[in-house]
Amino acid sequence: MKQPHLNRRSVLQAGIGLSGLMALGIPSPLLAADRRLRMYWWGTKERAERTLQVNKLYQQTFTGVTVDGETLAWGDYWPRLATQTAGRNAPDVIQMDYRYIFDYARRGALLPLDQFIDKGLNLKDFPPSVVDSGKVDGKIYGVSLGGNTSSTIYDTEAFAAVGIAPPNFDTDWKGFAKLAVEFTKAAKRPGYFGCQDGGGLESIFEGWLRTRGQELYTQEGKLGFGEKDIEEWFAYWADMRSSGGCVTPDLQALD
Numbered sequence: 001m002k003q004p005h006l007n008r009r010s011v012l013q014a015g016i017g018l019s020g021l022m023a024l025g026i027p028s029p030l031l032a033a034d035r036r037l038r039m040y041w042w043g044t045k046e047r048a049e050r051t052l053q054v055n056k057l058y059q060q061t062f063t064g065v066t067v068d069g070e071t072l073a074w075g076d077y078w079p080r081l082a083t084q085t086a087g088r089n090a091p092d093v094i095q096m097d098y099r100y101i102f103d104y105a106r107r108g109a110l111l112p113l114d115q116f117i118d119k120g121l122n123l124k125d126f127p128p129s130v131v132d133s134g135k136v137d138g139k140i141y142g143v144s145l146g147g148n149t150s151s152t153i154y155d156t157e158a159f160a161a162v163g164i165a166p167p168n169f170d171t172d173w174k175g176f177a178k179l180a181v182e183f184t185k186a187a188k189r190p191g192y193f194g195c196q197d198g199g200g201l202e203s204i205f206e207g208w209l210r211t212r213g214q215e216l217y218t219q220e221g222k223l224g225f226g227e228k229d230i231e232e233w234f235a236y237w238a239d240m241r242s243s244g245g246c247v248t249p250d251l252q253a254l255d
Contacts, residue, residue: 036066041095042077067093085109096142098133099202102221105136112139150207162186173208173236180245194245197252199237208233 041051048071055067070091072080078100084090085104096104104110113121113134123131123143134142152167159166164182171179180194187193198204206216215224240246 035064036068037093038091039067039069039093040077040081040091041069041071042074043071043095047071101134101142102136105139105141110136110141112141113143114140150203158187159183173211177236177240177243177245180240181243184244191251193247193251195240195247196255197237197241197246197249199234199240200252205233208236 039051039055041047043051048069051071052069055069059065059067081090081094090109096110101110117123117140121143126143130144130147131140133144133147134140154166156166162183164179164186167176167179176195183194184192202216209215209225209229212229214229218224237246241248246252
């Protein structure tokens with residue numbers, strides 16, 4: 001049984017900004033000074049292949065423009081971007097994440113896109129909520145090409161094999177922990193556990209807070225929870241580890 005964490009720039013000097021995935025409509029004025037663009041993103045081999053294919057289509061449409069692509073895994077992506085940005089050598093088009101866009105925008109590392117709306121950057125079919133997700137302090141710094149939602153994924157065959165009913169929409173956090181422990185015990189297989197260790201995953205913590213009527217951050221950008229909340233969260237996962245409900249730390253470190 002798995003409870004996965006889920007997955008929410010731009011250009012120094014001149015270019016565009018991104019949030020979530022790359023925006024592909026680059027206004028022609030941005031290309032006047034330099035016909036070569038550097039694009040930077042994270043992800044799998046499959047994402048890289050799809051992105052490079054889109055880059056080819058873009059270059060066919062805007063002849064004379066060359067797009068050089070570079071991709072890294074998530075863990076290596078952000079240190080490299082920080083180093084490039086500090087050295088004023090950041091790529092022209094980059095993939096940005098909701099965790100970082102506020103910091104980069106407020107440090108002046110990103111170019112606002114508002115001036116390009118309807119002048120090459122067409123957002124008419126974007127829901128307001130999606131457009132707003134790329135805003136920082138009222139200005140658009142990123143354009144998202146996708147969204148996701150939180151979910152719990154489990155192996156139906158594995159639950160059937162141990163004779164335990166899987167989680168459902170009525171399963172709360174207490175029930176989930178109980179179910180995970182029962183699954184581990186019933187499976188009787190070394191290295192086989194009811195769920196992953198979500199104690200260090202901010203996205204799962206956010207879901208936990210929301211079930212308590214809270215958020216990670218307030219509208220003012222301050223913490224939306226207190227010490228008692230985080231203490232209870234860490235205690236929850238400490239109990240899961242000690243009871244065998246979730247994977248051991250050495251296995252979780254492999255994720």
